[in-house]
Structure formats: structure tokens, C-alpha cells
Amino acid sequence: MPVTTKRRLSFFIVLIVMLIVCVIAILGFMRYAGNETAITGPAKLMEKAGIKPGPAPTVFDWQPALEVYAGAADVDSSDFSDPYGIAIDKSGNIYVSDAGEHNQIMKISRDGAITALAGSAEGFADGQGAQAAFNTPSGMVIDGKGNLLVADTANHAIRCISADGVVTTVAGNGKPGYQDGPAGQAQFNGPVGVTVDKTGNIYVADTYNDRIRKISTDGQVSTVAGGALSGYLDGPAATAQFDTPTGITVNSKGDLLIADSRNNAIRRLSADGQVSSVLHTLAEEEKPLMQRPLSIVATYDDHLYIGEGGKGRIIQISPAGEMRGVTGVGIEFTAGDDSVPRLAQATGIALNQYGSLLVADSARLQVMKIRVRNGRDQGKEEIKPTAPTPLAGVHNTRADERIKSYPWPVKSQQAPHEVVGTIGEVRGNYNGESRDHFHAGLDVQANMGTLVYAIADEKMRGTGSTWGYDGLSEGIKLDSMAYIHIKVGRSAKNQVLDEDKFQVQTDSEGKPYAMRVRRGTRFKTGEVLGSINRMFHVHLEHNHAGTKVNPLALNFPGFVDTTRPQIEDIQILDGTGAAIKQKQNGKLLLSKTVTDYSIVVDAYDQADGNAKRRRLGIYQLGYQILHADSSPVAGFEKPLINMEFNALPPDREMVQTAYAEASGITVHGAKKTRFLYVATNTVRDGVAKQGNWDVSKLVAGDYILRIHAADFAGNVARDKRDLAFRVE
Numbered sequence: 187m188p189v190t191t192k193r194r195l196s197f198f199i200v201l202i203v204m205l206i207v208c209v210i211a212i213l214g215f216m217r218y219a220g221n222e223t224a225i226t227g228p229a230k231l232m233e234k235a236g237i238k239p240g241p242a243p244t245v246f247d248w249q250p251a252l253e254v255y256a257g258a259a260d261v262d263s264s265d266f267s268d269p270y271g272i273a274i275d276k277s278g279n280i281y282v283s284d285a286g287e288h289n290q291i292m293k294i295s296r297d298g299a300i301t302a303l304a305g306s307a308e309g310f311a312d313g314q315g316a317q318a319a320f321n322t323p324s325g326m327v328i329d330g331k332g333n334l335l336v337a338d339t340a341n342h343a344i345r346c347i348s349a350d351g352v353v354t355t356v357a358g359n360g361k362p363g364y365q366d367g368p369a370g371q372a373q374f375n376g377p378v379g380v381t382v383d384k385t386g387n388i389y390v391a392d393t394y395n396d397r398i399r400k401i402s403t404d405g406q407v408s409t410v411a412g413g414a415l416s417g418y419l420d421g422p423a424a425t426a427q428f429d430t431p432t433g434i435t436v437n438s439k440g441d442l443l444i445a446d447s448r449n450n451a452i453r454r455l456s457a458d459g460q461v462s463s464v465l466h467t468l469a470e471e472e473k474p475l476m477q478r479p480l481s482i483v484a485t486y487d488d489h490l491y492i493g494e495g496g497k498g499r500i501i502q503i504s505p506a507g508e509m510r511g512v513t514g515v516g517i518e519f520t521a522g523d524d525s526v527p528r529l530a531q532a533t534g535i536a537l538n539q540y541g542s543l544l545v546a547d548s549a550r551l552q553v554m555k556i557r558v559r560n561g562r563d564q565g566k567e568e569i570k571p572t573a574p575t576p577l578a579g580v581h582n583t584r585a586d587e588r589i590k591s592y593p594w595p596v597k598s599q600q601a602p603h604e605v606v607g608t609i610g611e612v613r614g615n616y617n618g619e620s621r622d623h624f625h626a627g628l629d630v631q632a633n634m635g636t637l638v639y640a641i642a643d644e645k646m647r648g649t650g651s652t653w654g655y656d657g658l659s660e661g662i663k664l665d666s667m668a669y670i671h672i673k674v675g676r677s678a679k680n681q682v683l684d685e686d687k688f689q690v691q692t693d694s695e696g697k698p699y700a701m702r703v704r705r706g707t708r709f710k711t712g713e714v715l716g717s718i719n720r721m722f723h724v725h726l727e728h729n730h731a732g733t734k735v736n737p738l739a740l741n742f743p744g745f746v747d748t749t750r751p752q753i754e755d756i757q758i759l760d761g762t763g764a765a766i767k768q769k770q771n772g773k774l775l776l777s778k779t780v781t782d783y784s785i786v787v788d789a790y791d792q793a794d795g796n797a798k799r800r801r802l803g804i805y806q807l808g809y810q811i812l813h814a815d816s817s818p819v820a821g822f823e824k825p826l827i828n829m830e831f832n833a834l835p836p837d838r839e840m841v842q843t844a845y846a847e848a849s850g851i852t853v854h855g856a857k858k859t860r861f862l863y864v865a866t867n868t869v870r871d872g873v874a875k876q877g878n879w880d881v882s883k884l885v886a887g888d889y890i891l892r893i894h895a896a897d898f899a900g901n902v903a904r905d906k907r908d909l910a911f912r913v914e
Contacts, residue, residue, distance in 0.1 A: 241486055241487075241541075242541070243487055244485045244486075244487050244489040244541060246489075246502065246504050246508055246510070247510075248558045248559075249558065249559040249560075250500075250512050250513060250556050250557070250558070250559060251556070251557050251558070251559040251560075252513060252528075252529070252554060252555070252556050253554065253555050253557075254552055254553075254554060254555075255280075255294075255544060255552075255553045255554060255555040256280075256282075256294055256298075256300060256552065256553040257269060257550075257551050257552035257553055258551065258552070259550045259551060259552060259731040259732065259733075260551070260731055264551040264552070264731070265292070265300050266282065266284045266286075266288070266292070266551045266552070266553075267284055267285065267286030267287045267288040267551070268284060268285035268286030268287075268288070268322075268548050268551075268647055269282045269283070269284050269292075269533075269534075269546045269547065269548055269551060269552065269553060270282075270283050270284075270285050270323070270324045270325070270533045270534055270546055270548050271283035271323065271324050271325040271326040271336070271337070271533070271534040271546060272326065272534035272535065272536045272544055272545070272546040272553065273326040273327055273328050273334060273536050274328075274536045274537070274538050274544060275328055275332065275334075276332070277296070278296045278538065278539065279293060279294065279295055279296060280293070280294040280536070280544060280553070281293055281294075281303065281326060281328075281334055282294065282534075282546055282553060283320075283323035283324055283325070283326050283336060283534070283546075284323075285320075285322040285323055285324065285339075285647075285706070286322075286645060286647070286665075287308075287645070288305075289305050289306075289307070289308045289309075289319070289320045289321060289322065289323065290302045290303075290304065290305035290306065290320070290323075291303045291304045291305055291320070291323060291326075291334070291336065291347060294553070302315075302316065303315070303334075303347065303351060304316070304318045304320075304347050304351060304353050305318055305319060305320045305323070305353075306318075306319060307319060308320070308321050309321060310338075310341045310343070310360045312352075312353050312354050312355055313352070313353060314351060314352050314353070315351045315353075318345075318347075318353035320336070320338050320341065320345065321338060321339070321340035321341045321706060322338070322339040322340035322341075322645075322705060322706030323336050323337070323338050323339065323345075324336075324337045324338075324339045324377075324378045324379070324533075324705065325337040325377075325378055325379040325380045325391070325432075325433065325434070325481075325534065326380065326534070327380050327381050327382050328382075329382045329386060329388075330382070330384070330386060331349075331386075332349045333346050333347065333348055333349065334346070334347040335356065335380050335382060335388060336380070337377045337378055337379060337380040337390065337391075338358070338377075339376050339377060339378055339393070339704075339705050339706050340376070340704070340705070340706030340707075341358065341360050342358050342359075342360060342361060342362045342363070342373065342374045342375060342376060342377065343355050343356075343357065343358030343359070343360060343374065343377075344356040344357045344358055344374070344377065344380060344388065344390060344401065356369060356388065356401060357369035357370075357372045357374070357388075357401050357405075357407050358372060358373065358374045358377075359371070359372075359373060361373065362374070362375045362376065362394070362704075363375060364392075364395050364397070365407075366399075366406075366407050366408050366409055367406070367407060368405060368406065368407070369401060369405040369406070369407055370405075372399075372401075372407035374390065374392050374395065374399065375392060375393070375394040375395040375704075376392075376393045376394040376704040376705060376706070377390045377391060377392050377393055377399075378391055378393040378431075378432045378433075378649055378705065379391030379393070379431065379432050379433045379434040379444075379445070379481075380434065381434045381435050381436050381442070382436070383436050383440060384440075385403065386403045387400060387401065387402055387403060388400070388401040389401075389410070389434055389436065389442055390434070391431040391432055391433065391434040391444060391445075392412075392431075393430055393431060393432055393649060393704075393705075394430070394689075394702065394704055395412070396412050396415070396416040396417075396427070396428045396429055396430065396431065397409050397411065397412030397413070397428065397431075398410050398411040398412055398423075398428070398431065398434070398442065398444065398455060410423055410442075410455065411423035411424075411426050411428070411442075411455050411461055412426060412427065412428050412431075413425060413426070413427060415427060415692075415693070415694055416428065416429040416430070416448075416691055417429060417693065417694065418446075418449045418451065418466075420453075420460075420461050420462050420463055421460070421461060422459060422460060422461070423455060423459045423460070423461055424459075426453075426455075426461035428444070428446050428449065428453065429446060429447070429448035429449045429691075430446070430447045430448035430449075430649060430650045430702075431444050431445065431446050431447065431453075432445050432447045432479075432480050432481070432649050432650075433445030433447075433479065433480060433481040433482040433492075433493075434482065435482050435483050435484045435490075436484065437484040437488045437490075438484075438486060438487070438488055439456075439457065439488070440457050441454055441455065441456045441457060442454070442455040443464065443482055443484060443490060444482070445479035445480060445481060445482045445492060446479070447478050447479055447480060447649060447650050448478075448650050448700070449466070450466065450467035450474070450476065450477055450478065450479065451463050451464075451465060451466040451467070451479070452464040452465040452466075452476075452479060452482065452490070452492060452503070464490070464503060464507075465492075465501075465503065465509065474496070475499070475501060475509060475511060476492065476494045476496065476499065476501055477494055477495065477496025477497070478494055478495035478496055478650065479492050479493070479494045479495075479501075480493050480494060480495050480531065480532060480533050480649070481493035481532055481533055481534050481535045481546075482535070483535045483536060483537060483543075485537060485541070487505070488505045489502060489503065489504055489505065490502070490503040491512070491535050491537075491543060492535075493529075493531075493532025493533065493534070493535050493545060494532065495530075495531050495532075495648075497514045497837075498513070498514060498528060498529035498530045498531065498532065498547075498836070499511045499512070499513055499514030499529070499532075500512040500513045500514070500529065500532055500535070500543065500545065500556060512543075512556065513529055513556060514529075528836065529545065529547055529550070529554060530547055530549035530550045530732030530836070531547055531548045531549035531550070531648075531732065532545050532546075532547060533546050533547065533548040534546035534548075540557070540558075541558070542555060542556060542557035542558070543555070543556040543557075547732070548647060549647075549729075549731065549732035550731050550732040551731050551732075590740075590741065591740070591741040591742065591743050592641045592642060592740040592741065592742060593639075593641050593711065593712070593742070593743065594630060594641070594742050594743070595630060595638050595639055595640075595641050595669060595724050595726055596630060596632045596636050596637070596638060596639065596718075596724060597636075597637070597639065599639060599641070599712065600743050600744070601743070601744055602742070602743070602744030602745050602746065602795075603630050603631060603632065603742075604630070604631040604793075604795055604796065605628060605629065605630060605631075605745070605793050605796075605802070606629045606630070606631045606723055606796070606800060606802075607625055607627075607628065607629030607723070607725070607802065608625070608628060608629075608736075608738065608791070608802045608803045608805070608831075608898075609624070609625060609626060609627055609628065609734070609735075609736045609737065609738075609803070609831050609834065610624055610625065610736075610803050610804075610805075610831030610834065610844070610869075611624070611625035611802070611803035611851070611861065612624070612625070612803075612841055612844070612845045612849045612850060612851065612861060613625045613841075613851065614850050614851065614853075620848075620849060620850030620851075621841050621842045621845050621847070621849055621850065622838065622841065623838035623841055624834050624835075624838065624840070624841045624844070625803070626727050626734045626834055627668070627670070627725050627726050627727035627728065627734070627737055628725070628726045628727075628728075628737040628738065629723045629724070629725050629726075630723055630724050630726060631722065631723050632718050632722065632723060632724060633718065633722065634678065634718055634719065634720050634722055635677075635678030635717050635718060636717060636718045636724075637677075637714050637716075637717050637718075638669055638672045638714070638715050638716050638717065638718060638724050639711075639712050639713065639714055639715065640664070640667070640709045640710065640711055640712065640713045640714075640715055641667060641711060641726070641740070642666070642667055642711055643708075643709070643710055643711050644664040644665040644666065644667060644708070644709055645664070645665055645706060645707070645708045645709075646664055646665070646703055646704065646705055646706060646707040646708075646709075647663075647664070647665045647705070648663060648705060649705045650702075651663040651664070651703065652674050652675075652700065652701045652702065652703055655674075655698065655699055655700045655701055656673075656698075658671065658719065658720065658721055659671065660672060660673060660674055660719060661674065661725070662674045662675075662701075662703065662715060662716070663727075663729070664709060665729075666728060666729045666730065667726065667727070667728060667729070668726070668727040668729065669715055669716070669724055669725070669726060670724070670725035670726075670727065671718065671719055671721035671723060671724055671725050672715065672716035672717060672718055672719060672724055673716045673717045673718075673719055674688070674701045674703075674715065674716045675687070675688030675701050675703070675715070675716055676688075676701070676716055676717065677717050678717045683714055683716070684714075687703060687707050687709075688701055688702070688703060689701070689702040689703075689704075690702070728740060730833070732836075733833045733834070733836070733872045734833065734834040735832060735833045735834075736805075736831060736832050736833070736898065738805075738898045739832075739898075745793070746793075746794045746795075747793040747794055747897060747898070747899040747901065748794055748899070748901065749791070749792045749793060749794055749796075749897075749901060750897075750901045750902065750903055750904060751789055751790065751791040751792075751804055751895045751896065751897050751901065751902070751903040752789060752790055752791070752792075752903060752905065752906075753787060753788070753789045753893055753895055753903045753905065753906040753907050754788040754789065754790075754906065755787075755788040755906070756785070756786070756787055756788075756891065756893055756906070756909045757785075757786045757787075757788075758774060758776065758783055758784070758785060758786075758879075758891075758909075758911070759783065759784045759785075759786060759846075760780060760782070760783060761780070761782040761783075761878075763847075766783075770912050770914075771912070772910065773888060773910040773911050773912040774909065774910065774911040774912070775911070775912050775914065776881050776911050776912065776913050776914070777881075777913075777914060778881060778882050778884070778886065778913055778914065779882065780881065780882070781878065781880040781881075781882050782878040782879075782880070783866070783878060783879040783880075783881060784864055784865075784866045784867075784877075784878055784879060785809055785864070785865040785866045785879055785891065785893075786846045786862050786863065786864055786865070787807060787862070787863045787865050787893050787895065788860060788861070788862050788863075789804050789807070789861060789863060789893075789895045789903065790802060790803070790804070790859070790860075790861055791803060791804055791805070791897045791901075793897075801859040801861070802897075803831065803861055804829070804831075804861065804863065804895050804896070804897065805830065805831055805896060805897045805898040806827055806829065806830045806831075806894070806895070806896040806897075807827070807828065807829040807830075807863050807865055807893070807894065807895050807896075808825040808826050808827035808828055808829065808865065808893075808894040809825060809826060809828075809865050809866075809891060809892065809893050809894060810822045810824070810825040810826070810891075810892040810894060811884070811889055811890075811891060811892075812889060812890040812891075812892055813887075813888075813889060813890070814887070814888040814889065814890065814910075816890065819884070819889070825892070825894035827870070827894065828865060828866065828867060828868045828869070828870070828877065829844065829863060829865065829867075829868070829869045829870060830869075830870040830871070831869070831870075832870060832871065833870070833871055833872040834872065835869065835872055835873060835874040836872070840869070840874035843864070843867050843868075843869060843874040843875065843876060844863060844864065844867065844869040844874065845861065845862055845863065845864065846862040846863075846864050847862075848860060848862055849861060849862040865893065866878055866879045881913055884913045885913070886913050886914055887912070887913060888910065888911075888912050889910070889911055889912070889913065890908050890909070890910055890911075891908070891909040891910075891911060892907055892908050893907045893908075893909075894907075895907070
């Protein structure tokens, strides 16, 4: 062959290779940009040529869009009871471990159909589909052969569901303990997280043993990190310490990344056997990015996504160590925004083929999807802000309309007790802030040492749902009910009440520092939970699908309230927050040119039997504009009810939307308990947002501002409810 011909052939070969490289680069860029339509033609040509494009690189600053993928935030109508773990197969089918009362593994097909893949009644049994039984299944992962691996928490076992739906036990014997060795003899203690590496080795977050375990392909179980004590310690794997590890994943380098929940940390177990901290939230941090990490997943290029339980955030960590909140306060929702949905407890995370996140939210009873806004994985229409509507299942009924009655949390459970605090009241802190958070439940008076009892049959949903050991705010949350200001699992003399259900955690010196109750533990109505501490009351919270709702809707036997709320003062503030003082003929003088007045009402309530000094919060607050002859102004035939404490907003900062400055209680430094409600703002149905009073639409003249203040029983304030004003 002539030299010239050879050169031409070489040139054309080089040119063809360069063209192929260019096409691949363009394809990667378009995929990165999310333009699926533009790449369809080139992609098909490359597919015919046998060239498969690689995955797009994970970016760090993508803008999220959040939507409900499956389930309803309502315990009565949701498809799920406790959707905890999640996994996605190569075909795009989604699997959800649904614990609670279902104890099943659910499959969500690509067409959206939800079916039970395996499991039926709560129990421990292998078999085909519904013949198998689980007890509180949690984390899941799909191995290289397409098998679904499940951390069966309350069975203390790792289970496997084959492609044809047959359930077998990989390791664990159904009893809690700690034992390495052959899989059939090995023991775990409430394992919650599970992952698998490229060679098929299974790694387990052995949650209540505070260890990381390995199930080798030859069926041997060993401990790869953690020791006999729970705690927080980096270093060699054998001496490292964890506290309630819940999530686990493996990256491209073979490193294990662990959500170390009670330590508020993300830990790395590297291939060389060293444990280090990727992220660790310190106790003194005022506004931490991460609290109680629950779940974790790694992308193919080693970005991490973490689900946490503090603010319902999804956190992204880049390989370079950059960190940001993908979801949470100030990201897709800001304080006062009435947009829904929102994450509460991101207990499971999985990645689909587009890099979108599918999140199992155990508290909201939903599977959520987080995708790149305007990206390739469009799915449903983007969520648009909507006007607030009553939350599904939230109790809006009055006392005389309720049917089911729940017992009191102290004995006699069927006799009335004094209520000394109600939901929605303002609470401060000990650092000088009088408006720090909402009081989130009902306070029932009782002597220190009085035993506290469960008011409903419930199963422990969380992995670390006790807190504040030996402190004033010590408490326990089961499923929908939480009990606070008690010595959890202990009598007044610190004797453990039930050692099978309550385990004391101790440090290296043997000093108790926490009380542990395993996920999946069941409690019956009337079963003792602890004893009242030196706060002299038990604080009861009622949670509904991730939202704190009013416990008075539980209709406690014998509770009577015939006492009307009291209004002490009404003020009108201008846009700067200054009170309007000028009057004309005894009437407050307002200007038609002002569109941002606010109405502040000083009011409180009492229930029958309260001490005279006792002040409770108002349940419902609104206002009505009347003509001077007391006839209603058009549009105000009924009071405008802006506040109704049927359900609380999710963020503690929103208390300052409900209450004006100078609100507070004596416990947190106020001279006297005062509830100064900003009646022009909205706080109801789990939403809080700013508002104002625009008087420019009123005709010049004399009017009456009438305040509507009511308690949960329907008693309405009568005295001092009117304020005469003149518009000029």
C-alpha cells in the first residue's frame, strides 16, 4: 500500500475516533443539562454503534423539586403503616419496607401500582410471598444478583427475597444478642441498616449492638468495627465506638459510610480498617445542619446523600467534603411558606436511573421524590404553592362531636386530672428568649414519682426515640404518642421497670447516660412507661403523620371545661410595630393610607378546676369588623379565624409568627404569663404565615373591631372583646 494511502487511512481513522469522542462529550453534556429530547437522536445512533454512554456526573448545586410519589399523610387512608427502607431495581421498580402494623415488603411498579411482595402478619417465617413473615423490617438493598436484602429489625435477622419472591433468612436466629460465626448461629440486636459490596459481602448496621457486622459470601458473620461499649470514638476499627448506627452504604472505593444516629455523625470505615468522622454535629451548635442522621446512600461517583430527623433535611456531601442542605428549612420551603409536601423523617433513601432521590418518610407515611427542578426526571408537575387546607385526619372537631375516648396518662386513667398546659402556648428558653418554641402538647399535673402509663396500644417507630436521660425534659416517643418530663423506664428510685423493654446505656466508667428502647418494641394501653420527674407533670404529645396535633381531641374521660377565655387587652400596631395611641372621641384613630396594621390580643384561658393563677392558651382566635351599629361589614359576616391550634407548624421559629414581643411565661423569666397573639397572622392546620390588616378598603367612619377568642370546648370570650376605632 502506498505511503500516501496509509497516511490518508490513518487520518480518517483519527477523524472518526475524534467524532465519536465529540458525540460522547455532547451526549454527556446534554444529559448533565437535563435535555432528554435533544439527545434522543445521537443516543440511538450510539446505541446502534454499540457505544453506551456513561452516567452523568453528580453535581453539587442542583435545585430540588419535591413531590409525593406514593402514600397519603393520613393514618386512615395511607397505603403504608411505617414506610422505613427503600430500594430500586434495575428495571425501575421501587421496594418499600412497610413496618408498623403491616410488616410487609411493598412493590411500587413503574406504572405506580402498589402491591405486597412479601410478608403478612407480624412474625418470623421464611417462605413464598405472603407465607413469609417479618417483624418491623427496616433498611433494604438490592445485591448484584437482583435479590432484595432486608434488615428485619425486631426479628434481629437479615432476610433475603429472591427475584421470584421467596423469602429466606441470611443470618440471625430471631433472638437479640451478639454472636459472630456461622450465619445460622450468629446473633444481632435490632439491625436497622444493610448494604452490599461489589463482591456480594453484606454489611449490617447492628444498631443496638453499636457495631458494624459483615456477612461474607461463605456465610460467616464477623464484626468489622465497634466494641462492647456504645460511645463516640474514631481510630482503629476494633476500638472505635458507635451509638445507634442506623444507615450504611458503600462507595466506589469500598469504604463503608455509616449514619451514626445518636452521635449525630457520619462515620467512614475505610478499607485499611480505620474509622473517621465525615461530619459530626456538636451538642453546642445552635443551628446544626444535621441532627439524628437516619439514612445514607452513595452515588456512583461518591457523593453522599443523608436523611436526618432533626429538620427533615436531605444533606449532600461531595467527595471534596462540601456540604449543603438539599431539602429542609430555607431550601425548598421557608418559614411561613404554606407549600406542601415536606419531609419529616427521611428514614430511607435510594437513587433512580436519573439521579433523583426516592425517600421513605416513616413519619409522614409517604414515599417522596426529590428530582432536579426542570431536569430529565420530570415525573409529575412541579408542586405549586397552594392555600392552606386542613391536614388530612387532623382533629378539628369540638369536644361534644368526638367519639373515641383515650385514658389519662396517670392513674386513675379513667378519672379527670388537672390540665396545666395546652398545645400552642408560647415557650421561651433559659438564654433570655421568651418566644423560643411552641408548647407542643398537653400538661397533666401529678406529683413527682407518679407512674406514667401508655394511653394507647403502640409500637416503637423510631430507632432512638428516648432522650434527655435524667434531665427535666427526658422523654419517650412511641408511635403517635410522646411522654415527656418522666424518668423513662424507671421508678422514682431509678429502678428499671422492665429490663426486656428498657436497656440502660452506660459509659466506660459504668455511668448511665441514656435509656434505650428498640425499634419495634410494643406497649399496651395501661403499661407503665416511667415516673414523673421534678417537673411535677407529664407532657403528652399527639403526633399525626409527622404533625403535632391537639391532644384535647383524645377526649379524656371526665375532663370538663365550662370556663370562658379572658381578653385583657387589644392593641393595633403599625408597620413598624409601634402601638397606635391616638384617639378621637374615644375611638382609636386609624389612617386609610396604612395597609399593614396588625392586631395583637392579650388573652388566656382556664379549665374547670384550675388554680386562679393558672393561665392556659387560647385554642381559636380571629376577628370581625362591625359598623358602629354592630352590624357586620361586608365580608365579615363571620369572624375571620386566623389562629386555630389544631396542628402545629413544623419549625420552632414559627412561634414568633403567632406571638408578639413581651409574650412569655414565668418559668422562662417573664414577670407574668402573657399570651400576646398576633391575630392578623395565620397559625392553623400546621401552617404559619405573616399577614396584615388593610383598612384602606374601609369607608371613612366609625367601626368596631370584635375579637373572637375560643377554647377547645367551644367557650367564647365575652368581656373586653370590642375595640372602637375610626378610619380617616
